[in-house]
Amino acid sequence: EGAGVLQVLKGSFPPGAASSAVLLMAQSTLHPANAFYSLLQLKCIQMKLYHVFIYTLEGMPSLEEWIPYLKKKKIRKICLMPFMLVAGNHVMYDMAGAAEESHRVILERQGFAVECYIHGIGENEGIQKIFQARSEENWQKLQMDEVVQSI
Numbered sequence: 001e002g003a004g005v006l007q008v009l010k011g012s013f014p015p016g017a018a019s020s021a022v023l024l025m026a027q028s029t030l031h032p033a034n035a036f037y038s039l040l041q042l043k044c045i046q047m048k049l050y051h052v053f054i055y056t057l058e059g060m061p062s063l064e065e066w067i068p069y070l071k072k073k074k075i076r077k078i079c080l081m082p083f084m085l086v087a088g089n090h091v092m093y094d095m096a097g098a099a100e101e102s103h104r105v106i107l108e109r110q111g112f113a114v115e116c117y118i119h120g121i122g123e124n125e126g127i128q129k130i131f132q133a134r135s136e137e138n139w140q141k142l143q144m145d146e147v148v149q150s151i
Helices: 002-012 032-046 063-072 089-095 103-109 125-150
Strands: 020-026 052-056 077-083 113-116
Touching (some): 020 063, 020 089, 103 113
Parallel strands (some): 020 052, 020 077
């Protein structure tokens, strides 16, 4: 599933250049499902999206964990993008805001040129189609469960 989502989203990514990176900001959770982000990072590698990195707001991997790696790779330009359905408060303030603790400001203080993409993935037509297909599949499963339970 992650590969399908990345395949759809990669059209929104700026072209990969040796000195640039895309950082996808995801929501973090204490739930074991947070491990999905590591699998998504692996999918980026498998898809040869070597300039795309996943990080979470307050969990793992964090933005701070990527900074030394980005510096080691001599990355100079970063595009911050949300890996969230909507570009709400987390995107406007935590990712792209002007406050000292915003991710944009943190990265700029570290010497990176930062561009922010202020669109949730829910705006992407391909993502909408994936959601629609999954909703229809789940509806069919619910209908089948009702049929089985009535027998």
